[in-house]
Amino acid sequence: MLRGLWTTLHSLFTKPITIQYPEQKRPVRARFRGRHVLKRYENGLERCIGCALCAAACPADAIFVEASENTDEKRFSPGERYASTYEINMLRCIFCGFCEDACPTEAIVLGDNYEITFTERESSVYTRDFLLEPVPAGAKPTPQQTEPGVFTRSVPEMKDPTD
């Protein structure tokens, strides 16, 4: 009994380790894998080129990608194609990060959002519009009208991964 009382007394004078969530949130670790985000370039174009390598790499078969062709009048990504449908079934996802590793354009990223809740099965499928990050300040939303001959590569130029 005395040991129990000592523990209580001792706890009264130690700094609490609990925080007032959700008002207060702890910062996540640098390599934390939270909810996926589909990234954009600084000019607002989407990084995803609809190649479906993420879907092929996913061990849980959680990703569905359907690609469509870009045109200069209606351009979503700098590549030849873009993901017109992009879905992740969060009931299947095991947050392994393989999709992130497989993506050639660094389009799909597991961010730091861990507040993932849904109450219906339909809401567990996160769609392209939900996953796309907001358009950067000063950039145009997609689809954009672009100059002919500017975006000619099927896959956008990427930085050297060995740098």
Ligand code: SF4
């Ligand atoms: S984190 Fe893993 S399981 Fe989840 S969608 Fe990506 S590859 Fe699939």
Ligand code: SF4
């Ligand atoms: S997220 Fe990356 S790997 Fe997946 S379809 Fe888009 S470009 Fe390809």
